[in-house]
Amino acid sequence: MSDSSPESVASVLKVFGILEALSESKDIAISELSQKVMMPKSTAYRFLQTMKSLGYVNQEEDSDKYSLNLKLLDLGNRVLYHQNFLAIADLEMRKLRDKTKETIHLAVREGDQIIYVNKVASEQYSLCLTSKIGNQATVHASGLGKVLLAWLDDESKKSLVNSIDFVQYTPKTITSKEAFLAELDEVKRLGYGKDDEESELGLRCFAVPIYNRLGNIIAALSLSTSIFRCSTEEDEAKLVSEISQAAAKISELIGYNNQSKSSD
Structure with missing residues (x-):
């Protein structure tokens, strides 16, 4: 699969959709987030976990709420x-x-x-x-x-x-x-x-x-x-x-x- 394939482009669009949704709230539950970005909870969860592992998203302990952290601010400052x-x-x-x-x-x-x-x-x-x-x-x-x-x-x-x-x-x-x-x-x-x-x-x-x-x-x-x-x-x-x-x-x-x- 090439980086310019429709599947890859769709994945990038989903990531930015999630980032924009997260930026609108202090924190947000995955069920509400999946409705905002119009994707299944399982798909949203998969993207969120990846973004979390990369250090761009925080997850409240024992909760399904997610929020952005300061790593994106650091990128913006750069x-x-x-x-x-x-x-x-x-x-x-x-x-x-x-x-x-x-x-x-x-x-x-x-x-x-x-x-x-x-x-x-x-x-x-x-x-x-x-x-x-x-x-x-x-x-x-x-x-x-x-x-x-x-x-x-x-x-x-x-x-x-x-x-x-x-x-x-x-x-x-x-x-x-x-x-x-x-x-x-x-x-x-x-x-x-x-x-x-x-x-x-x-x-x-x-x-x-x-x-x-x-x-x-x-x-x-x-x-x-x-x-x-x-x-x-x-x-x-x-x-x-x-x-x-x-x-x-x-x-x-x-x-x-x-x-x-x-x-x-």
Whole structure:
């Protein structure tokens, strides 16, 4: 049975129907709930027990009354946080783009892939970038990916590196675990990651971490430019300084301070 089958869709609709019914009362008996959502008590009971086991629903002891708990509130708060974070980041990314005239990316990590969650393209220069919001990219050929791995604990870092398929995109792409681990140590030492024509020839990217209020790295910010516009160490230092200031501002606006920084 596929996830898009009629049976699966019907089950999802039933779950949300139950959630909406539960949200209208402090608690509700299963008989009343089954009437509200127009399904047999046995079916409603099965869904409620599953939702209870997942931690979204409470059941009164020795009772057939059910109620929602705060786990859904926690999910809602996370949604609000991420929406607020993306709005804050987008504003700072546009400022950085306008100041540097370069393309800016924001990404998070999912396993051994990065996911672009925002992109602000240069309005002055055209780069042959394949990145799009929602697209994934491998961590080993990305400044963003390097930053999102560099500060992990050693065990997590090595485990993730072992899972990477080191595809060679250009002659400069890192293709060995040993070289990549050494690169991650260098990223942590310098405080920023670099993609020096490793994903696309003619393209350089610099990336820095973004911290949340607990001092944990939750995302990475990058600036993409051409090798012709960044050809000297002075050019690199200037761009890294600009992007570091923007990332620090985003981190500050979402609650980070130097005292809360993780020691990892």
